[in-house]
Amino acid sequence: MKNFLLDGILIALFVAELNFQNLPKVLHEIFGVAFTAAVVIHLWSNRRRLVALTKKITPRKFFGVTIDFALTICAAVIAASGVCMSNYLFAEAASFELRRNMTIHQLHVALPYVAMILIGVHVGLHWRELRQKLFRRHEKIFVALFGVLSIIGAAGLSLNRVGDRILMKHIFATPATEFPAALFALMIVGGVILFALITVLLDKKFSGA
Secondary structure (H helix, E strand, C coil): CHHHHHHHHHHHHHHHHHCHHHCCHHHHHHHHHHHHHHHHHHHHHCHHHHHHHCCCCCHHHHHHHHHHHHHHHHHHHHHHHHHHHCCCCCCCCCCHHHHCCHHHHHHHHHHHHHHHHHHHHHHHHCHHHHHHHHHCCCHHHHHHHHHHHHHHHHHHHHHCCHHHHHCCCCCCCCHHHHCCHHHHHHHHHHHHHHHHHHHHHHHHHHHCC
16 A cells, blocks of 8 residues: 555656646756655665566566666656756756756656656556556446546647657647646646556457456
């Protein structure tokens, strides 16, 4: 249960970080540090499971390891680019040129949306475990809730121009950023759930379950 609590904190911090337009900049940096620390704790607490994935490798295990590795790299680059762009907590850690570097800025904006997709896939790969421990008692309610959230997430992909963001196009605002913070957060959560559900369906199809 402690792991699930940490996972919940990770998701909450991730959503808050993507909701940066509704946060004071210094709080965005504080949450960024907290998120990075939570990622490190998450990796450490799951180190045995990660090592186990590398034993008796199967295509599904290989895919899971690849997703975990990609997520770790994403988090590391997001953290490093955040330090380079910092105006408060790490203002002296990087030169003026690094803080104004457009490529670093674009990476810091684009990679969280790549991470959103990867988190969704990661959640989807662990769906059976989540279902057994968290959703089983009220499964029908959760299925309906996840269905609604996935629709909101799909709308958010378009309204927030996620494809253009991932392609590192110059985007300063989207229709989604004009929405209230709570609705924007639901779009991010819905995006994670959407890719989780897609992963679950594909996993069932290819595993024959």
